[in-house]
Amino acid sequence: MKYKGYEAIIRYSDEDETFVGEVINTQDILVFDGSDVAEVEKSFHAVVDEYIEDCKLEGKDAVKSFSGQFVMRVKPELHRALFVQAKQAGLSLNAFVNQKLSSSALQNNQFKN
Numbered sequence: 001m002k003y004k005g006y007e008a009i010i011r012y013s014d015e016d017e018t019f020v021g022e023v024i025n026t027q028d029i030l031v032f033d034g035s036d037v038a039e040v041e042k043s044f045h046a047v048v049d050e051y052i053e054d055c056k057l058e059g060k061d062a063v064k065s066f067s068g069q070f071v072m073r074v075k076p077e078l079h080r081a082l083f084v085q086a087k088q089a090g091l092s093l094n095a096f097v098n099q100k101l102s103s104s105a106l107q108n109n110q111f112k113n
Contacts, residue, residue: 006048
């Protein structure tokens with residue numbers, strides 16, 4: 001589900017017997033719910049509109065940018081294998097992993113190069 005550049009995922013909660021949604025492309029936590037599609041969509045729109053308005057009142061950017069850096073822990077064996085593959089490809093480990101992650105995101109239509 002998309003609205004004003006925000007994307008959400010929806011799941012059904014057996015415990016609450018309702019649909020629960022979460023906005024996934026912001027670093028802030030935005031959740032909403034509804035008993036049917038129309039209600040979920042209305043709730044999603046409301047939480048996004050409220051978030052944008054709150055950001056304006058607080059003087060902050062509603063869409064937080066990502067720094068482009070994150071720390072990732074992997075098993076030493078995987079680290080070694082990736083390093084070797086990167087060297088074989090003539091790339092640094094960062095460039096190699098960036099290439100692989102970009103390729104995966106492109107395949108899933110989550111990233112535009």
